[in-house]
Amino acid sequence: MSATYSEQAPAKINLFLHVTGKRDDGYHLLESLVCFTSVGDVLTGELREDGVITLNITGPMGKALTHEDTNDNLVMQAARMLQNETGTDLGADLTLDKRLPVASGIGGGSADAAAAIRLLCDMWKLDLDHQALSRIALSLGADVPVCLHGQTCLMSGIGDELTDLADLPPIPMLLINPGKAVSTPEIFKAREDEAFSQSGLWDTRQQFNSGAALADALSECGNDLTLSATSILPEICDVLNALAREEGCLLARMSGSGATCFGIYDTSEQAEQAANAIAQSYPDWWISATETLCQQARTLSNIGASFPD
Numbered sequence: 001m002s003a004t005y006s007e008q009a010p011a012k013i014n015l016f017l018h019v020t021g022k023r024d025d026g027y028h029l030l031e032s033l034v035c036f037t038s039v040g041d042v043l044t045g046e047l048r049e050d051g052v053i054t055l056n057i058t059g060p061m062g063k064a065l066t067h068e069d070t071n072d073n074l075v076m077q078a079a080r081m082l083q084n085e086t087g088t089d090l091g092a093d094l095t096l097d098k099r100l101p102v103a104s105g106i107g108g109g110s111a112d113a114a115a116a117i118r119l120l121c122d123m124w125k126l127d128l129d130h131q132a133l134s135r136i137a138l139s140l141g142a143d144v145p146v147c148l149h150g151q152t153c154l155m156s157g158i159g160d161e162l163t164d165l166a167d168l169p170p171i172p173m174l175l176i177n178p179g180k181a182v183s184t185p186e187i188f189k190a191r192e193d194e195a196f197s198q199s200g201l202w203d204t205r206q207q208f209n210s211g212a213a214l215a216d217a218l219s220e221c222g223n224d225l226t227l228s229a230t231s232i233l234p235e236i237c238d239v240l241n242a243l244a245r246e247e248g249c250l251l252a253r254m255s256g257s258g259a260t261c262f263g264i265y266d267t268s269e270q271a272e273q274a275a276n277a278i279a280q281s282y283p284d285w286w287i288s289a290t291e292t293l294c295q296q297a298r299t300l301s302n303i304g305a306s307f308p309d
């Protein structure tokens with residue numbers, strides 16, 4: 001029986017996101033504190049010797065991708081790029097268990113692409129250096145490098161410059177998506193007339209030991225895409241209000257270009273209570289009580305996740 005490989009694709013959360021400038025090629029310069037959560041997609045795969053790559057998409061959010069050509073999926077693009085780069089004649093049968101809403105500001109496709117790179121480097125025994133991996137990741141999308149990195153960090157440049165920060169402890173978080181996809185380029189375009197934020201506002205030496213301490217520091221920052229996102233999709237305001245109304249929410253904010261928003265709590269009981277209360281009023285929303293992923297948990301889950309039979 002062939003070995004089965006597995007990789008987590010954790011949701012990426014922009015705890016704050018400042019737009020600090022724009023390049024001549026149209027890409028925006030960002031500064032963003034990024035962390036990951038224990039909720040995410042899961043990519044599994046089995047080795048093929050014939051070079052063929054297949055992708056089967058399952059999971060609760062998989063149906064949102066049924067109208068798309070599987071060949072266009074970022075997982076397939078990542079796999080083909082690794083084949084071209086290395087000349088390997090190996091292939092893979094991949095299965096993506098899609099649990100995160102698509103086009104929702106929490107990395108989804110980027111996290112899947114990063115998981116594909118990790119999984120196939122392991123499965124195909126590829127020995128690509130950091131520079132080559134970063135180049136491949138960035139060519140797949142501005143959020144793929146940070147998802148490949150997979151650790152709490154300050155992201156700058158267009159998403160390609162990553163500064164490691166002290167790891168966060170597991171901080172209770174509630175993620176909510178109103179069930180409507182948003183287009184990232186459209187959101188960036190809609191903020192064309194807005195001013196840029198100053199860069200260097202975040203003190204990278206800070207360490208946090210609780211949700212309250214993190215929320216307090218984050219209150220000095222914001223998400224510069226919120227105004228344009230809410231003008232395109234007003235439901236995002238409903239999500240932010242629903243989060244802020246429930247007891248225990250220390251900070252409610254949109255992630256990335258939306259529409260997913262997060263709340264920060266001191267205890268997981270508070271996050272779960274808020275999740276239950278909001279689900280009663282909005283049964284169609286995607287609601288996930290989770291926590292920030294700390295490096296130790298990630299290492300442990302990966303040990304358990306890669307299991308040659």
Ligand code: C5P
Binds near residue numbers: 030142158159184185
């Ligand atoms: O790189 P990715 O495909 O994720 O980006 C989608 C779109 O978002 C880009 O085509 C661009 O319009 C916008 N974007 C940007 N600046 C960034 C990241 C994305 O303007 N740093």
